[in-house]
Amino acid sequence: MSTLHSKADMRLGLIATLAVAAFLVGPVILSILAGLTRNYFVGLSSGLTLRWVEQVWTLYADTIWRSIAVAVSTLIVCTLVGVPAAWVLTLYRGRAARALEELLTLPVAVPGLASALALIVSWGTLPGFRSSTAFIVIGHVLFTLPFMVRATRASMAGAGLAALDEAAATLGASRMRRFLTVVAPNAAPGILTGALTVLTLSIGEFNLTWLLHTPLTKTLPVGLADSYASMRLEVASAYTLVFLLMLMPLLVGLQWLAKAAARPRGGDAPNDDTP
Amino acid sequence: MSRRGWLLFAAPAAALFLAFWLLPMAGLALAGARPVDGQSAYLAVLGSPRYWRSLFNTAALSLGATLATLLVALPVGRFLAWRRDFPGRRALVAMLMFPLAFPGVVVGFLIILLAGRQGVLGTVTQWLTGEPWVFAYSMGGLFLGYLYFSLPRAIGVVSAAAEQIDASLLEAARTLGAPAWRRFLDIELPALAPALIGAGAMSFATSMGAFGTVFTLATRIDVLPMTIYNEFTNYANIPVAAALSIVLGLVTWVVLYVAHSLAGSRAGAGA
Numbered sequence: 001m002s003t004l005h006s007k008a009d010m011r012l013g014l015i016a017t018l019a020v021a022a023f024l025v026g027p028v029i030l031s032i033l034a035g036l037t038r039n040y041f042v043g044l045s046s047g048l049t050l051r052w053v054e055q056v057w058t059l060y061a062d063t064i065w066r067s068i069a070v071a072v073s074t075l076i077v078c079t080l081v082g083v084p085a086a087w088v089l090t091l092y093r094g095r096a097a098r099a100l101e102e103l104l105t106l107p108v109a110v111p112g113l114a115s116a117l118a119l120i121v122s123w124g125t126l127p128g129f130r131s132s133t134a135f136i137v138i139g140h141v142l143f144t145l146p147f148m149v150r151a152t153r154a155s156m157a158g159a160g161l162a163a164l165d166e167a168a169a170t171l172g173a174s175r176m177r178r179f180l181t182v183v184a185p186n187a188a189p190g191i192l193t194g195a196l197t198v199l200t201l202s203i204g205e206f207n208l209t210w211l212l213h214t215p216l217t218k219t220l221p222v223g224l225a226d227s228y229a230s231m232r233l234e235v236a237s238a239y240t241l242v243f244l245l246m247l248m249p250l251l252v253g254l255q256w257l258a259k260a261a262a263r264p265r266g267g268d269a270p271n272d273d274t275p
Numbered sequence: 276m277s278r279r280g281w282l283l284f285a286a287p288a289a290a291l292f293l294a295f296w297l298l299p300m301a302g303l304a305l306a307g308a309r310p311v312d313g314q315s316a317y318l319a320v321l322g323s324p325r326y327w328r329s330l331f332n333t334a335a336l337s338l339g340a341t342l343a344t345l346l347v348a349l350p351v352g353r354f355l356a357w358r359r360d361f362p363g364r365r366a367l368v369a370m371l372m373f374p375l376a377f378p379g380v381v382v383g384f385l386i387i388l389l390a391g392r393q394g395v396l397g398t399v400t401q402w403l404t405g406e407p408w409v410f411a412y413s414m415g416g417l418f419l420g421y422l423y424f425s426l427p428r429a430i431g432v433v434s435a436a437a438e439q440i441d442a443s444l445l446e447a448a449r450t451l452g453a454p455a456w457r458r459f460l461d462i463e464l465p466a467l468a469p470a471l472i473g474a475g476a477m478s479f480a481t482s483m484g485a486f487g488t489v490f491t492l493a494t495r496i497d498v499l500p501m502t503i504y505n506e507f508t509n510y511a512n513i514p515v516a517a518a519l520s521i522v523l524g525l526v527t528w529v530v531l532y533v534a535h536s537l538a539g540s541r542a543g544a545g546a
Contacts, residue, residue: 005486008455009455010357012350013353020347020351021371025373027389028374028385030385032387084284084288090284091281092282101290103297109394109527111500111520112484113520113525114521114524117507117520118299118302118520119299122298122303142291145291175280176283200376204381206379207485210490221378221380225380228387
């Protein structure tokens with residue numbers, strides 16, 4: 001149907017797409033197989049086993065739990081701080097608001113290594129703080145906050161929320177009440193998207209965390225780096241597999257939300273899509 | 276004016292940012308001005324060929340990876356935009372986007388599985404030529420790693436932009452007798468330019484600051500993030516690490532800023 005694009009163009013596109021898919025997915029499949037194979041050197045013929053996954057659990061379970069705790073704490077702070085900020089940035093489109101928004105995204109633009117060093121230089125001497133998990137959470141909040149703000153703002157902008165809020169104000173509702181009962185519920189899809197993004201980024205964050213962690217506050221990616229450097233390939237692969245399994249539900253959720261957002265508003269009628 | 280009262284709601288975010296990023300960054304900039312061997316660390320860094328080489332390596336590698344990313348993302352993005360409906364398309368797109376969430380360390384490990392000592396490429400070439408081809412632990416491996424984490428985002432951006440191209444323009448050009456390459460150069464490429472600039476800047480900035488991938492592949496590779504890390508941990512040379520971080524941060528930010536305004540003005544001109 002589309003003779004608009006030459007046959008050669010189409011063929012090049014198809015070949016490039018398949019090649020890229022192989023390049024991106026191939027190593028992941030290798031990693032999954034290596035994590036489940038008895039001996040990667042020998043190959044699949046040595047048989048499948050869950051032994052490596054068990055070993056990962058005994059060696060690194062604490063990093064997995066800590067990563068979950070850090071991600072959830074990061075999410076709580078990001079929600080408490082980011083959703084109100086997103087509302088302010090929706091209402092004000094002046095120069096100061098633009099500047100604040102630009103500033104908030106700086107920790108994403110500037111390499112994590114620099115942000116981490118800055119945190120250590122300024123706050124690292126505070127006793128108790130440097131060696132606590134809170135130190136890592138602060139780093140993660142800086143890095144993930146812009147994503148929460150952006151996603152939340154996207155769903156606040158479209159909903160005619162400002163008018164709704166003014167109507168509630170004329171009825172005498174206090175600001176806090178309006179925020180909690182009118183603004184936040186209407187922004188729920190955006191907040192949810194932001195929340196899943198924050199969790200995904202926090203669970204995988206390494207650049208900041210590597211400098212911020214201490215031997216007692218290792219997170220999953222820190223443990224991964226450790227296993228890549230010092231464990232046999234099968235264990236490192238099994239650990240990577242555990243990480244991918246943790247990521248999976250978050251990514252599937254994000255995709256599902258993106259699809260729901262693409263539908264017109266109020267399209268909650270049962271559809272053919274299976275999550 | 277009743278809106279004024281809302282301003283307080285942004286205060287927690289502003290305070291958090293000020294206390295834990297802006298002021299610490301200023302502190303870091305000052306730490307970089309502290310003297311090392313009798314001169315400010317900035318001067319020591321700018322006067323040393325070693326750090327210049329590190330910066331040059333990083334910039335050249337990032338630029339190369341960015342160009343390669345765009346070159347590959349262009350046909351893939353166009354293909355996905357033209358073919359919006361074929362069996363397995365959703366799964367294919369999901370596969371292409373999945374690596375977006377991988378941290379640099381994991382990307383490094385995947386490159387090792389591909390081109391490392393026990394990697395597939397090594398096994399295949401050993402079998403074919405008797406000599407294993409292993410390049411994961413060098414600049415070549417790093418280049419592949421940068422390509423790996425830049426491609427998904429670039430493909431997403433380019434295909435979204437390609438979907439927006441008005442097919443009637445292409446139709447009209449064809450009716451007027453323009454061959455495929457002219458239609459590509461005169462219609463598609465200008466329309467895709469903002470997306471390409473944006474994706475390129477993103478890829479470049481991420482590559483410049485990427486630490487996890489180098490860290491997994493080889494701590495000997497001479498790129499700036501690794502140099503900063505070594506100065507900080509191995510030599511406890513905080514002024515130099517700070518000065519280098521500020522330089523790296525500035526370079527990255529400037530590239531993103533320029534690309535942003537460039538893409539913005541392009542988009543404005545096109546509209």
